[in-house]
Amino acid sequence: xxxxxxxxRPFCWTGQHRKLVCNVPGFAGFNLNQHTIQTAVxxxxxxxxxxxxxxxxxxxxxxxxPKTQQYHVFExxxxxxxxxxxxxxxxxxxxxxxxxxxxxxxxPLTDVRMKVALAHLKTLYRREAKPSILMLNECLDSDLxxxxxxxxxxxxxxxxxxxxEHWTHHYGTCIxxxxxxxxxxxxxxxxxxxxxxxxxxxxxxxxxxxxxxxICSTHLESFVRNPPWRTSxxxxxxxxxxxxxxxxxxxxxNAIEDFDKTLHIDNGLxxxxxxxxxxxxxxxxxxxxxxxxxxxxEMFGLTRMDKIxxxxxxxxxxxxxxxxxxxxxxxxxxxxxxxxxxGLEKAWVTDHLGVRANLRVVW
Numbered sequence: 079x080x081x082x083x084x085x086x087r088p089f090c091w092t093g094q095h096r097k098l099v100c101n102v103p104g105f106a107g108f109n110l111n112q113h114t115i116q117t118a119v120x121x122x123x124x125x126x127x128x129x130x131x132x133x134x135x136x137x138x139x140x141x142x143x144p145k146t147q148q149y150h151v152f153e154x155x156x157x158x159x160x161x162x163x164x165x166x167x168x169x170x171x172x173x174x175x176x177x178x179x180x181x182x183x184x185x186p187l188t189d190v191r192m193k194v195a196l197a198h199l200k201t202l203y204r205r206e207a208k209p210s211i212l213m214l215n216e217c218l219d220s221d222l223x224x225x226x227x228x229x230x231x232x233x234x235x236x237x238x239x240x241x242x243e244h245w246t247h248h249y250g251t252c253i254x255x256x257x258x259x260x261x262x263x264x265x266x267x268x269x270x271x272x273x274x275x276x277x278x279x280x281x282x283x284x285x286x287x288x289x290x291x292x293i294c295s296t297h298l299e300s301f302v303r304n305p306p307w308r309t310s311x312x313x314x315x316x317x318x319x320x321x322x323x324x325x326x327x328x329x330x331x332n333a334i335e336d337f338d339k340t341l342h343i344d345n346g347l348x349x350x351x352x353x354x355x356x357x358x359x360x361x362x363x364x365x366x367x368x369x370x371x372x373x374x375x376e377m378f379g380l381t382r383m384d385k386i387x388x389x390x391x392x393x394x395x396x397x398x399x400x401x402x403x404x405x406x407x408x409x410x411x412x413x414x415x416x417x418x419x420x421g422l423e424k425a426w427v428t429d430h431l432g433v434r435a436n437l438r439v440v441w
Contacts, residue, residue: 144265144266144267144280144318145244145265145266145267145268146162146263146264146265147238147239147243147244147264147265147266148160148161148162148264149162149236149237149238149255149261149264149281150236150237150238150239150240151236151257152226152231152232152233157226157237157240159240160236160261162261162262162263162264162282163262165260165261165262165284167260167284167285167286167287167288167289168258168259168260168283168284168285168286171209171259171283171285171291171439172438172439173208173395173436173437173438173439174208174209174210174211174436174437174439175206175208175209175210175211175434175435175436175437176210176211176213176293176326176328176386176434176435176437177199177202177210177211177212177213177328177400177432177433177434178212178213178214178215178295178328178329178330178384178386178432178433178434179195179199179212179213179214179215179400179401179428179430179432179433180214180215180216180297180329180330180383180384180428180429180430180432181195181214181215181216181217181221181427181428181430182216182428182429182430183216183217183218183249185414185417185428185429186413186414186417187406187410187413187414187417188218188220188221189220189224190406190410190414191406191414191427191428192220192221192224192427193224194404194405194406194427195401195404195427195428196224196225196228196231198400198401198404198427199212200228200230202400202434203230203234208436209256209258209259210256211253211254211255211256211293212235212253212254213251213252213253213254213293213295213328213329214251214252214253214254214295215251215295215297215329215330215430216249216297216330217239217249217250217251217252218242218248218249219241219242219248221252222239222240222241222242222252225237225252225254226240231254234256234257235254235255235256235257236254236255236256236257236259236261237252237253237254237255238252238253238254238255238264238279238281239251239252244266245275246268246275246277247274247275247276250275250277251277251279251295251296251297251329252279252295253279253281253293253295255281255283255293259283260283260284261281261282261283261284262282262283262284262290263280263281263282264279264280264281264282265279265280266278266279266280267280267314267315267318269299269307269310269311269314270310270314271299271307271310271311272299272307272311273299274299274300276296276297276298276299276311277296278294278295278296278311278314278315278318278327279294279295279296280292280293280294280318281293281294282322285323285324285439289323289324289391289441290322290323290324291322291323291324291325291326291392291439292318292319292321292322292324292325292326293325293326293327294315294318294319294325294326294327294328294329295327295328295329296311296312296315296327296329296331297329297330297332298311298312298329298330298331298332299311299332300332301332302334302335306335306337308331308332308333308338308341309337309341309344312331312341312342312345313344313345315327316345316346316347316389319347319389319390320346320389320390322390323390323391323441324388324389324390324391324392324439325388325389325390325392326386326387326388326392326435326437327347327386327387327388328384328385328386328387328433328435329384329385330383330384330430331383331384331385332383333381333382333383333385334378334381334383339358342385342387346389347387347388347389348387348388348389348394349385349386349387350385350386350387350388350394350397350433350435350437351363351382351385351386351397351433353394353397354394354396354397354435356397358382361380362399363382363399364380364381364382364431365381365382365383365384365399365430365431365432365433366380366381366382366383366384366429366430366431367379367380367381367429368380368402368431369402369403369422369424369426369428369429369430369431370429371421371422371429372421372422372423373421374429383430384430384431384432384433385433386433386434386435388437391439391440391441392437392438392439392440393437393438393440394435394436394437394438395435395436395437395438396435396436397433397434397435397436398433398434398435399431399432399433399434400431400432400433400434401427401428401430401431401432402431403424403426404426404427404428405424405425405426405427406425406427407425410425411424411425412425
């Protein structure tokens, strides 16, 4: 075996069997094939070189200027770009829901898995009594094409991204906002310290009396690093959250170390799971590991990587996880389990549970 990555948890190549073996949460082992080779090589290159790509000074939190972008709505002739601008607030927006889900980009059969994931989101959307804002982590270009092709999304949602134009990596984040919500601004804030192109994606929604509800989707840095980078990343996101009248953040926060448990407190944010009565470390709060490769689960256990945080004029009404045992079926299931080298007990579409919160605007 040849050591490939200079990280605490090795990622190794077994040349004889043509398999890439990974023991890192969120990057499960799988057979090296035409689909996965570019992903693997990109990750290896980025992680091996992170020390020279980024400064290590943690004394001052990064303050990057936002990079604005358009959003997109489906009209009769297709998806059209819209330039955000001034608009009237919505008197009717009292409560809403946030759903955030990381669909693992490293597992094979990306298109098939995303189709099943979107079908599950559709069932959740249909049962919701409140307007729902959807957030997706680890989207690929091919995922965006599938999202754009869904009739229920075309009819109901504006989306922040129709291509990878505004991403700095080959995967990224996307937010779907109900069309009736007037969007004042869409912008991204790149994180100063990242080896994986991570950023914070913001959408500003107009409320009455010239107030703003700011929505943020983010995917914080993976792995253990010394000093850690997730601290400055969340500080950057929180800085922009506190500038709005009410803000909600959702995403895969890769909360795998002890300091991650108090990052929200350090940045003046509330944790929807904890505020709803959840206990740190309780099995029902965990969002990663249940659907991971068996070897990864046995090595790392369960973790609460995915969270919804908020501040300002908004309160949580309830919180839950979703997406457990959403699986492929038939031949697709057999192929997925065959391709995943370290073993899956079921043909799960992703290794993460989603997180969902009902929230209420308050002044």
